[in-house]
Amino acid sequence: MSEVRELLTETARRAGRFLESLPGRHVAASRDAGELVPALGGALPRNGMPASEILARLDEIGGQGVVASAGPRYFGFVTGGVLPASLAASWLAAAWDQNAFSEVSSPTGAAVERVAMRWVLEILGLPADAGAAFVTGATMANFTALAAARRAVLLAHGHDVDRDGLGTAPRITVVVGEQAHATLFKALGMIGLGRERVVRVPADEQGRMRVDALPILTGPAIVCTQAGNVNSGAFDPVGEVCDAVRAGDVRVHVDGAFGLWARASGRLAELAAGVERADSWATDAHKWLNVPYDSGLAIVRDAGMLRGAMSVQADYLPDRASRDPFEFTPETSRRMRGLEVWAAVASLGRDGLEELVERNCRQARRFAAGLRDAGCEILNDVVLNQVLVAFGDDRATTEVIRGVQREGTCWCGGTQWNGRAAMRISVSSWATTDDDVERSLAAILRVADAVRGPASTEG
Numbered sequence: 075m076s077e078v079r080e081l082l083t084e085t086a087r088r089a090g091r092f093l094e095s096l097p098g099r100h101v102a103a104s105r106d107a108g109e110l111v112p113a114l115g116g117a118l119p120r121n122g123m124p125a126s127e128i129l130a131r132l133d134e135i136g137g138q139g140v141v142a143s144a145g146p147r148y149f150g151f152v153t154g155g156v157l158p159a160s161l162a163a164s165w166l167a168a169a170w171d172q173n174a175f176s177e178v179s180s181p182t183g184a185a186v187e188r189v190a191m192r193w194v195l196e197i198l199g200l201p202a203d204a205g206a207a208f209v210t211g212a213t214m215a216n217f218t219a220l221a222a223a224r225r226a227v228l229l230a231h232g233h234d235v236d237r238d239g240l241g242t243a244p245r246i247t248v249v250v251g252e253q254a255h256a257t258l259f260k261a262l263g264m265i266g267l268g269r270e271r272v273v274r275v276p277a278d279e280q281g282r283m284r285v286d287a288l289p290i291l292t293g294p295a296i297v298c299t300q301a302g303n304v305n306s307g308a309f310d311p312v313g314e315v316c317d318a319v320r321a322g323d324v325r326v327h328v329d330g331a332f333g334l335w336a337r338a339s340g341r342l343a344e345l346a347a348g349v350e351r352a353d354s355w356a357t358d359a360h361k362w363l364n365v366p367y368d369s370g371l372a373i374v375r376d377a378g379m380l381r382g383a384m385s386v387q388a389d390y391l392p393d394r395a396s397r398d399p400f401e402f403t404p405e406t407s408r409r410m411r412g413l414e415v416w417a418a419v420a421s422l423g424r425d426g427l428e429e430l431v432e433r434n435c436r437q438a439r440r441f442a443a444g445l446r447d448a449g450c451e452i453l454n455d456v457v458l459n460q461v462l463v464a465f466g467d468d469r470a471t472t473e474v475i476r477g478v479q480r481e482g483t484c485w486c487g488g489t490q491w492n493g494r495a496a497m498r499i500s501v502s503s504w505a506t507t508d509d510d511v512e513r514s515l516a517a518i519l520r521v522a523d524a525v526r527g528p529a530s531t532e533g
């Protein structure tokens with residue numbers, strides 16, 4: 075066996091052992107970053123180390139600071155695991171080391187992205203001729219789609235913002251829901267529209283934008299809606315928003331980082347009805363599609379606007395007739411990110427993805443029912459894969475969250491919801507079985523009993 079093959083075989087052996095350990099592993103990491111730095115650090119090495127030694131050191135030391143988020147009982151943030159086919163595709167892509175910026179540099183890279191895009195658009199029920207870009211996540215997908223929206227609404231007023239900048243541009247009104255994701259504001263800041271120079275539309279008790287509270291828009295405007303509130307899972311009424319603001323110089327954008335995937339399910343698609351009428355969409359693949367980090371998609375109805383905002387000219391670059399990825403993405407040189415999406419969709423198929431989304435939602439409802447039966451307070455309508463639960467006052471809830479994380483059967487994070495501390499359970503992994511949910515539920519209730527005293531869990 076060649077040396078590199080031996081190294082990769084050893085890597086596969088170690089990675090396989092890690093994945094096999096996931097179902098029984100303490101979910102939280104056993105070392106924090108502060109402890110790992112000295113172990114991994116020391117002085118800058120003068121001489122290189124053999125690759126096999128590097129691998130062993132990483133596995134043995136680095137492995138201690140790994141969170142079992144790829145495992146079946148990680149319910150923190152909205153995370154998702156990694157499908158085996160997608161992981162394997164990622165390894166192969168890393169070995170290929172393709173620069174997926176253009177068709178010339180990687181025919182496979184360009185082809186795989188085109189197919190993966192077509193599949194994703196069909197799954198999400200979005201226009202087949204939309205422009206799309208594989209980016210690093212929903213933050214960058216929001217950034218990319220909003221740059222296209224900025225171009226479109228200013229072109230409607232005769233201003234080419236990508237050529238002439240914002241300085242002399244008409245002022246764009248940016249409308250966001252009160253419950254918009256924190257990263258949306260960052261994306262707005264990065265494209266020069268400002269994190270704070272926004273009109274905030276009040277939300278209802280589930281976090282949905284209130285259409286009756288939308289401002290009257292005059293002049294160029296971008297309305298940012300949300301499909302899937304990161305806490306409650308609720309959807310803004312995107313179709314109604316589109317009806318309310320329709321105009322040539324207004325664009326409606328949807329941040330659907332995880333919620334957009336509800337459209338993979340016939341039963342859940344209703345939640346996201348009307349979303350297809352928006353002008354652009356941002357979503358993640360590394361959340362509910364269960365591909366490795368980092369992976370998101372920016373989708374823009376008018377592909378020309380995306381291309382206009384992202385394309386570059388240089389003498390050595392391929393001619394414009396082609397559909398090169400770099401004309402649609404903020405990055406130029408980049409890895410073959412689409413391959414992992416392609417592999418995930420190929421491995422699940424339409425039905426498999428529907429089953430995954432519906433199973434996770436059913437599991438979220440089971441969490442909610444089990445917790446409610448034990449006297450805990452469910453704070454949201456569990457319409458999707460998100461559950462918000464309180465265990466009494468804020469102090470008790472915070473203590474339960476800390477206790478659950480320490481206990482290690484599962485991992486759930488905390489949040490604030492309508493002014494109260496809440497534990498947040500997000501079910502989004504292909505690996506989560508019904509048994510994992512029962513084990514986690516039992517562990518959460520054991521911790522809650524210890525915090526509140528067992529008597530208080532009786533109904």
Ligand SMILES: *Cc1c(COP(=O)(O)O)cnc(C)c1O
Nearest residue numbers: 211212213255257304329331358
């Ligand atoms: C996760 C999330 C984001 C940010 O996505 P990243 O992939 O972390 O960049 C944005 N919006 C919503 C609604 C999210 O859930």
